[in-house]
Amino acid sequence: LNRSIKFALKVATGEFIVSCTPGDEFSSTFFDQFYSAHDSFPDAQVYYCDCDEKTNQTASPVPFFKPSQLSPELLLSINYLSRAIINKKVVKQVAQMIDPHLDFSHQERELLFLLAEKSAKIQHIPQVLVHQTQYQNRNEQQTDRVILSHLSRVGIKVAKVEQIKQGRRLMWKTKEPSISIIVPTKNKPKVLQTLLNSIFSLTSYPNYEIVLVDNASDDPKVLSYYADLELNQKIRIIQFNESFNYSRAINLGAAASHSDLLLFLNNDMQVLQPDWLMELAQWALLPEIGVVGAKLLHANHTIQHAGMVIGMQGIIGHLYLNAPEHYYGLLGSVDWYRNVSAVTGACQMVRRSVFEELGGYDEGYQLIFSDIDFCLKAIKKGYRNLYDPFATLIHFEGQSRGYRTPINDLARAYDHLEEWLQKDDPYFSPNLTYTTIPKCQLGSADQNDRLKRVGTRREMILKQIKRNEFKNP
Numbered sequence: 001l002n003r004s005i006k007f008a009l010k011v012a013t014g015e016f017i018v019s020c021t022p023g024d025e026f027s028s029t030f031f032d033q034f035y036s037a038h039d040s041f042p043d044a045q046v047y048y049c050d051c052d053e054k055t056n057q058t059a060s061p062v063p064f065f066k067p068s069q070l071s072p073e074l075l076l077s078i079n080y081l082s083r084a085i086i087n088k089k090v091v092k093q094v095a096q097m098i099d100p101h102l103d104f105s106h107q108e109r110e111l112l113f114l115l116a117e118k119s120a121k122i123q124h125i126p127q128v129l130v131h132q133t134q135y136q137n138r139n140e141q142q143t144d145r146v147i148l149s150h151l152s153r154v155g156i157k158v159a160k161v162e163q164i165k166q167g168r169r170l171m172w173k174t175k176e177p178s179i180s181i182i183v184p185t186k187n188k189p190k191v192l193q194t195l196l197n198s199i200f201s202l203t204s205y206p207n208y209e210i211v212l213v214d215n216a217s218d219d220p221k222v223l224s225y226y227a228d229l230e231l232n233q234k235i236r237i238i239q240f241n242e243s244f245n246y247s248r249a250i251n252l253g254a255a256a257s258h259s260d261l262l263l264f265l266n267n268d269m270q271v272l273q274p275d276w277l278m279e280l281a282q283w284a285l286l287p288e289i290g291v292v293g294a295k296l297l298h299a300n301h302t303i304q305h306a307g308m309v310i311g312m313q314g315i316i317g318h319l320y321l322n323a324p325e326h327y328y329g330l331l332g333s334v335d336w337y338r339n340v341s342a343v344t345g346a347c348q349m350v351r352r353s354v355f356e357e358l359g360g361y362d363e364g365y366q367l368i369f370s371d372i373d374f375c376l377k378a379i380k381k382g383y384r385n386l387y388d389p390f391a392t393l394i395h396f397e398g399q400s401r402g403y404r405t406p407i408n409d410l411a412r413a414y415d416h417l418e419e420w421l422q423k424d425d426p427y428f429s430p431n432l433t434y435t436t437i438p439k440c441q442l443g444s445a446d447q448n449d450r451l452k453r454v455g456t457r458r459e460m461i462l463k464q465i466k467r468n469e470f471k472n473p
Helices: 005-011 030-040 072-077 088-097 104-117 140-153 189-202 220-229 246-255 276-284 352-357 370-380 407-421 447-466
Strands: 016-018 046-053 062-064 085-087 122-132 158-164 167-172 179-185 208-214 235-239 261-265 269-271 289-297 303-305 308-310 316-318 338-340 347-351 384-395
Touching: 005 088, 005 104, 016 088, 030 046, 030 122, 072 104, 072 140, 072 167, 072 338, 072 384, 085 088, 088 104, 104 140, 140 158, 140 167, 167 276, 179 189, 179 246, 189 208, 189 220, 189 269, 208 220, 208 246, 220 235, 246 261, 246 370, 261 276, 261 352, 276 289, 276 347, 276 384, 289 370, 303 316, 308 407, 347 352, 347 370, 347 384, 370 384, 370 407
Parallel strands: 046 122, 179 208, 179 261, 208 235, 289 384
Antiparallel strands: 016 085, 046 062, 046 085, 158 167, 261 347, 269 384, 289 303, 289 347, 308 316, 338 384
């Protein structure tokens, strides 16, 4: 452990190397699985597998199933690539950049950051092949140093690293660009007052405005409330006197604003912390990030939103729905940054330039799925979407327009998501069930099975449309 990565390179005679800690145990199939992966993906330079952790607090090892696609933001929270099998040639290319003053395990983490930065070809082996003594080294100062060095190399000047029980919160200064908070709304004065009062009383970020897109409100109480709001220079009210279409409301609000950043926010929300806007903005400003979502809680502080998984609950669903606020499950902690396929439009921040590049929300959707469609368009353009656990709000879900699911929206979603539903979500694990609280499963459905399920579901929806049965599916 007192040796360095460079020393290991000198004494290692194999084509690949793997780092480990005393006490680690490798599965008897470790090498067989590696050789199989190498045969299937011979161009890969880094192969990482799932693992479990042996602790004194648990009777049996705690498994951690990792995403199949590289998740750079998850790597900030946990060194989930640890114990990877790495081609020695690519290690030599970055070895001189590794801080020799770090202990060996932190040199491994710095090595993996460097390889990710240089777009090394990384391949996941979805098998639990390593039983680790611990996922992360407990030398917090060295962990911070490695993370800060990585962020500095990618152009982020971090002002502060805050240690939390299950990871790290990262904060850095921005130039506080303008933010327009777009809120579609109709009547429900108490719901809207709860949101606006929490924003005005708590928000520390100075450079923002609120654009209310009002869908023909006729409640005298809300109209009186609007008269008071018009005195507030941070609020503008845009009239939307058409049949309600959520996507249309979002697009109108965005068109009426001129800010650098756009935040789409449901009216049935409550802000909980002063720095929530700063937290979202710092990530949304990064050029490689497309859409940023927050941690949303039910009124009882269980999870309402912690990122969304394609294929969950038959089409797309909320990871860790109804779990405790700081839940730790088979996919890791709800308090980790992680890249996801989609985040809910109930709280969704994006740069104006990205919004315009993607063509805004698809107005073919009346109420739901346009936020998902928007996120997937961002991925197709090469952006990463991000779940940020450190911007936390209460979502009083269903208070505005209930839980109605327009059947035409669902049919359109199946058409648009078909190519995604044919394969596993890249930020999920094929070893887990597609339920909101994932459980272990043996193997995964193949493409034909998925296509059959999608086709069956679509036929049922089309029959409902034909019979004009506009009910919840």
